[in-house]
Amino acid sequence: MSETVVETRNLTKIYRDFWGRKKKVALNALDLTIQKGEIFGLLGPNGSGKTTTIKLLLGLLFPSSGDAFVFGEPAAKVEKNEKIGYLPEESYLYRFLNAEETLDFYGRLFNMPSETRKKRAAELIDTVGLANDKKRILREYSKGMRQRIGLAQALINDPDLIILDEPTSGLDPLGTRWMKDLILDLKKKGKTIIMCSHRLDDVQDVCDRIAILYGGDLQELGAVSKLVEDQKRLEIRASGVPLTDALKRDLAATIEKHGGKLESFGHPTTTLEDLFLRIVEESKTRPGRRYLPPVETTK
Amino acid sequence: MTDPALFGILILERDPQTFANLPGLIQVWLQDAGGFAAVGLVVYLLYALRSPKDQPASSKARAPVTMWMLVMGMLSLLCYASYIAAWSGGIGRDTVNMVPYVQPGETIPYFPPQFALQFQPMFLMFGGLFALLGIGQPFVMDLFKLRFRRIWALTKVGFLETWRNRMFWVFVLFVLPFLFPLQWFIPIKAEDQLRTTVDWTSLSTTFLLLLPGAIIAAFSIPNDVKNQTIYTIVSKPIERFEVVLGRFFGFTLLMTVPLILMTFGSWLFISTTTIDEKAVEETQKARIPHRGQLYFRARSNEYRGTNVGREFDYRKYIAGSKSTSERAIWAFENIPAAMAGTDRDAVPCEYTFDIFRLTKGDENRGVDINIRFTAWQCDQLPPSVRGDGRWQWADSEKEKQYKAEREEIDRKLAKGEIPGVSIKSLDYALPNTPGWKYINDLAEKYGFYEVASVEVYDYHPSGVPVPAGLFRKAREGTPPTDKEGYRQPRVQTYVKCISDGQMLGMASGDLYYMEGEKTFSENFFKCAFGLWCQVTVAIGVAITLSTYLAGIISFLATLFIYLSAYFVEHLKDVAGGTSTGGGPFESFTRILGTDTPTAQLDRTAGVKTAEVGDIAFSWIFRRYVNIVPDVYAFSWTNFLKEGFNINFEYLAMNFIVLFGYLLPWGILSYYLIRNREVAA
Numbered sequence: 020m021s022e023t024v025v026e027t028r029n030l031t032k033i034y035r036d037f038w039g040r041k042k043k044v045a046l047n048a049l050d051l052t053i054q055k056g057e058i059f060g061l062l063g064p065n066g067s068g069k070t071t072t073i074k075l076l077l078g079l080l081f082p083s084s085g086d087a088f089v090f091g092e093p094a095a096k097v098e099k100n101e102k103i104g105y106l107p108e109e110s111y112l113y114r115f116l117n118a119e120e121t122l123d124f125y126g127r128l129f130n131m132p133s134e135t136r137k138k139r140a141a142e143l144i145d146t147v148g149l150a151n152d153k154k155r156i157l158r159e160y161s162k163g164m165r166q167r168i169g170l171a172q173a174l175i176n177d178p179d180l181i182i183l184d185e186p187t188s189g190l191d192p193l194g195t196r197w198m199k200d201l202i203l204d205l206k207k208k209g210k211t212i213i214m215c216s217h218r219l220d221d222v223q224d225v226c227d228r229i230a231i232l233y234g235g236d237l238q239e240l241g242a243v244s245k246l247v248e249d250q251k252r253l254e255i256r257a258s259g260v261p262l263t264d265a266l267k268r269d270l271a272a273t274i275e276k277h278g279g280k281l282e283s284f285g286h287p288t289t290t291l292e293d294l295f296l297r298i299v300e301e302s303k304t305r306p307g308r309r310y311l312p313p314v315e316t317t318k
Numbered sequence: 319m320t321d322p323a324l325f326g327i328l329i330l331e332r333d334p335q336t337f338a339n340l341p342g343l344i345q346v347w348l349q350d351a352g353g354f355a356a357v358g359l360v361v362y363l364l365y366a367l368r369s370p371k372d373q374p375a376s377s378k379a380r381a382p383v384t385m386w387m388l389v390m391g392m393l394s395l396l397c398y399a400s401y402i403a404a405w406s407g408g409i410g411r412d413t414v415n416m417v418p419y420v421q422p423g424e425t426i427p428y429f430p431p432q433f434a435l436q437f438q439p440m441f442l443m444f445g446g447l448f449a450l451l452g453i454g455q456p457f458v459m460d461l462f463k464l465r466f467r468r469i470w471a472l473t474k475v476g477f478l479e480t481w482r483n484r485m486f487w488v489f490v491l492f493v494l495p496f497l498f499p500l501q502w503f504i505p506i507k508a509e510d511q512l513r514t515t516v517d518w519t520s521l522s523t524t525f526l527l528l529l530p531g532a533i534i535a536a537f538s539i540p541n542d543v544k545n546q547t548i549y550t551i552v553s554k555p556i557e558r559f560e561v562v563l564g565r566f567f568g569f570t571l572l573m574t575v576p577l578i579l580m581t582f583g584s585w586l587f588i589s590t591t592t593i594d595e596k597a598v599e600e601t602q603k604a605r606i607p608h609r610g611q612l613y614f615r616a617r618s619n620e621y622r623g624t625n626v627g628r629e630f631d632y633r634k635y636i637a638g639s640k641s642t643s644e645r646a647i648w649a650f651e652n653i654p655a656a657m658a659g660t661d662r663d664a665v666p667c668e669y670t671f672d673i674f675r676l677t678k679g680d681e682n683r684g685v686d687i688n689i690r691f692t693a694w695q696c697d698q699l700p701p702s703v704r705g706d707g708r709w710q711w712a713d714s715e716k717e718k719q720y721k722a723e724r725e726e727i728d729r730k731l732a733k734g735e736i737p738g739v740s741i742k743s744l745d746y747a748l749p750n751t752p753g754w755k756y757i758n759d760l761a762e763k764y765g766f767y768e769v770a771s772v773e774v775y776d777y778h779p780s781g782v783p784v785p786a787g788l789f790r791k792a793r794e795g796t797p798p799t800d801k802e803g804y805r806q807p808r809v810q811t812y813v814k815c816i817s818d819g820q821m822l823g824m825a826s827g828d829l830y831y832m833e834g835e836k837t838f839s840e841n842f843f844k845c846a847f848g849l850w851c852q853v854t855v856a857i858g859v860a861i862t863l864s865t866y867l868a869g870i871i872s873f874l875a876t877l878f879i880y881l882s883a884y885f886v887e888h889l890k891d892v893a894g895g896t897s898t899g900g901g902p903f904e905s906f907t908r909i910l911g912t913d914t915p916t917a918q919l920d921r922t923a924g925v926k927t928a929e930v931g932d933i934a935f936s937w938i939f940r941r942y943v944n945i946v947p948d949v950y951a952f953s954w955t956n957f958l959k960e961g962f963n964i965n966f967e968y969l970a971m972n973f974i975v976l977f978g979y980l981l982p983w984g985i986l987s988y989y990l991i992r993n994r995e996v997a998a
């Protein structure tokens with residue numbers, strides 16, 4: 020039996036200016052349920068409301084209407100933060116502290132006793148590969164190094180829910196690989212992970228389920244493997260045969276015999292990217308487009 | 319007699335707060351802070367209870383409403399309603415907030431708040447108390463969730479942020495020249511050397527700490543929001559108020575470091591440079607004065623001192639004449655043990671009087687006065703016969719004995735019959751000489767000592783030694799209580815003006831005994847505590863404002879509140895509608911009519927409107943004055959530079975006042991930061 024870690028009901032955020040005038044509807048009536056042990060991806064172009072969603076879950080923003088619950092508690096409660104680790108979009112850390120001091124500071128905020136703090140900090144500095152730079156202040160760090168210390172900071176309390184905002188931004192391909200492996204590792208330890216990204220390969224590689232946001236609206240929701248599957252189309256993959264006109268003709272004939280039509284013939288592409296781009300295109304042409312959850316048929 | 323030595327003058331516009339003022343202060347605090355709390359509570363409840371059905375769970379979690387808050391809110395409103403009823407019915411006058419009627423041009427004397435049991439002030443007090451209890455509930459509940467480790471972490475970060483900032487050290491370098499003594503740049507009168515140095519160092523220290531303190535405090539949380547460093551902090555399981563507390567402690571600590579350095583630096587400077595002897599004698603000490611209550615009596619029962627009609631005068635006058643029965647009398651209810659120590663020879667009595675000449679007189683000569691010192695065992699009575707200026711002992715037998723005994727000693731002295739004593743009369747005896755022993759013994763036996771005649775100069779501090787024996791006598795036994803239940807004071811001091819055609823003016827603080835002396839250095843560091851309180855107030859206000867406002871606005875608002883604190887005495891006049899020429903609206907009408915400020919205005923409709931405007935204005939103003947810190951109470955420079963000891967009691971009161979002032983700001987910041995969308 021899976022347990023719900025995050026639930027949003029009709030979650031809406033409207034940014035207002037100082038005088039209360041409406042500036043931007045950043046998130047519109049979002050309904051989500053995230054189960055324990057999942058890696059959940061929030062996908063969407065820049066400005067689609069991913070970060071807003073995360074801030075609402077953390078209580079950094081207050082919903083304009085609707086509700087968000089984390090571990091069954093309203094997002095405004097601070098107690099829930101005990102089991103959450105958060106890596107912000109950019110490393111929002113104090114630049115005048117060094118890596119050790121940073122981890123010690125956040126450890127104190129979790130009210131961890133000194134010994135636990137020291138032990139945990141040393142482990143994490145090793146994990147994120149900053150052992151050689153731990154005495155340097157963060158002002159001197161590169162973007163990638165800051166991202167690493169940011170992740171270490173997010174894991175200081177050994178959280179059950181880890182929220183990562185664009186975890187791979189600013190990392191080189193090797194760093195990206197390392198980050199993804201780490202995320203998969205955390206999943207193996209039974210952690211729940213929410214990550215948002217506009218980098219599709221990241222999401223496809225690690226996420227179990229994704230939500231695609233555009234303009235604050237939820238457009239798609241489901242398991243990655245299901246979403247990228249196109250029911251009206253058929254994919255044939257083969258290896259060991261060369262790409263020739265003869266093969267194409269034969270295949271087309273066979274498919275026609277079964278009442279179908281050969282649409283394309285060639286090497287495969289990243290299907291998630293296709294899906295993503297198609298959805299963005301469709302949303303632009305049909306502004307009212309929204310994801311509707313499938314009607315429940317059981318019971 | 320003794321030379322009129324030069325002493326410091328401590329002219330107090332108002333007395334420092336003592337523990338005796340606590341009940342009154344607490345009542346006023348409950349009224350003021352409670353008034354704001356009541357407004358806050360009503361706004362909060364309206365906000366939290368609006369359309370309760372569709373409220374999301376998260377806003378309920380942010381703005382909880384408990385039964386307790388509702389009940390306290392109701393009780394508070396009930397008290398305020400009763401207050402209004404009592405006020406309109408004229409029941410139980412409000413002596414606390416009453417504005418005294420003052421003639422135009424007069425200053426309103428400052429009275430420390432007295433606890434009042436009348437209906438109106440009590441209703442106001444309880445209204446405030448309930449409101450505070452209501453609005454304070456979530457605050458107090460959350461106080462239990464605070465963890466020292468987290469606050470300390472935030473404190474350290476706040477401290478390190480500035481400490482590791484190069485700008486801070488540039489500032490410190492920039493500050494150094496201000497600590498150099500002023501006399502290096504401009505010439506200063508010798509006896510004023512220390513005064514000027516003290517003034518200068520404390521003024522520069524105050525501003526050089528206040529401004530940066532307020533800037534750092536005002537910009538820190540807004541910067542955290544701007545740099546988004548606050549995201550990683552408030553997404554941890556911390557109480558948001560801990561951020562405020564951490565910042566507050568961090569910056570207080572941060573500013574304490576330069577304060578200590580600057581104080582120590584200027585102290586070191588003062589104690590190593592050679593200061594003019596005159597200045598040392600006048601002010602490089604810390605006198606501990608023992609003060610009494612002043613009252614006026616004469617043969618006539620109605621006599622209560624004369625007003626000579628000088629503007630801005632808070633002194634009362636006695637007329638000078640050989641046969642006058644008018645006396646200014648200081649009553650000392652208690653005598654501290656230090657004044658009556660057996661090792662002590664004499665206790666100096668110091669005074670500064672104002673001379674108002676009715677006849678021209680000799681300008682170069684002062685005025686002669688007679689001072690009588692009595693213990694409670696030697697009660698004095700005014701003369702009963704018209705034209706007789708002599709006060710008598712209640713026990714006339716004793717008086718005869720005393721006179722006889724003294725004459726006997728004087729006779730022996732005149733003949734040189736007392737070995738080792740060379741003076742010819744006790745009138746010439748000085749402390750620490752063999753003759754003084756006889757003075758002391760007489761004073762201890764009879765509880766009486768008199769200085770027949772001594773010259774005083776206008777506004778010039780001088781003094782006479784009083785035999786310590788008199789105080790030893792006064793400390794014996796228990797003085798009786800009179801018919802009204804007032805205990806007779808242990809010591810009274812009667813001042814008579816002898817010179818014809820002169821008026822001698824005095825106020826309560828103008829005469830005191832020197833109980834003892836402490837060191838200038840100790841006083842110097844005590845004075846710094848007052849400065850520390852002022853800086854702390856600025857930091858607290860700036861941080862509170864910055865939980866909701868932008869950095870620059872918080873800073874300017876803090877500055878504004880602070881500067882108005884320096885003008886608060888004047889503000890109080892405006893608020894009381896008693897400044898010359900009425901409030902701003904009336905002044906405006908006068909300007910339009912080009913009237914002089916004191917001319918009586920015709921009561922036209924326009925003038926009436928202006929007056930109503932002034933009443934409304936003064937009401938708003940008084941509320942504003944309430945949020946202005948009482949910086950005067952933290953300023954000990956006058957004590958330091960005139961060489962008067964700053965009691966530990968005063969400093970303890972400073973701390974209490976500081977806490978009382980910052981607490982409502984703290985509660986405000988608690989609500990503000992909790993309901994702040996840090997990421998918006």
Ligand SMILES: Nc1ncnc2c1ncn2[C@@H]1O[C@H](COP(=O)(O)OP(=O)(O)O)[C@@H](O)[C@H]1O
Pocket residue numbers: 034035042043044045063064065066067068069070071072997998
């Ligand atoms: N503080 C803010 N005030 C006003 N608008 C904002 C604010 N933060 C974000 N927005 C707007 O809300 C929308 C969603 O932003 P965000 O959630 O940050 O997008 P992303 O999906 O890139 O993380 C954007 O159009 C952005 O401009």
Ligand SMILES: [Mg+2]
Pocket residue numbers: 066069070071108184
């Ligand atoms: Mg984003």
